[in-house]
Amino acid sequence: QQQVKQSPQSLIVQKGGISIINCAYENTAFDYFPWYQQFPGKGPALLIAIRPDVSEKKEGRFTISFNKSAKQFSLHIMDSQPGDSATYFCAASMHQGAQKLVFGQGTRLTINP
């Protein structure tokens, strides 16, 4: 049972454009929503994360937008660069115990120069 659904599966954006990846979750008990970035041959690494008490979090060119009522959150990459080409995963967890993460299916992002 997939509790976090991510779209699109792949995305091609021109350099300088805005990349947008969307996720939807089902479990209203989730209270931590991270995004991970994975380059080929590497493990995923935390990019940015948000908790549901805010609707937006920005770190440099990366922004998470969070809509609690719709149970959706998205990653926006402004001024996308070829170095941003990677696979991106959204995830969700509850702030209890080992805080297991439930991951989305992943989005392969390609930024064309």
Next chain:
Amino acid sequence: DVKVTQSSRYLVKRTGEKVFLECVQDMDHENMFWYRQDPGLGLRLIYFSYDVKMKEKGDIPEGYSVSREKKERFSLILESASTNQTSMYLCASSSTSGGKQFFGPGTRLTVL
């Protein structure tokens, strides 16, 4: 710099073999996790451990077992490897105080 290391980057095994994947973290983290990554399916949790000798099943534990005898080491065991266990295996660790997980580079396992 924090580090999670995995014993092998690539592994080729035969059907029916017993396979051990090792993971070591140097951050004194309480929690450790094993995932498998398959295209279009994302990362799926196999097993996790929140303390030495403690383990819990994740979403897809069938065909796998784990061992955690020391805090820094978490092993994934395939008792009798099958071709449908061909995948990328990722280990991660985290502390109890925060949700951030640190991942190793992964082991690409091929079962022939």
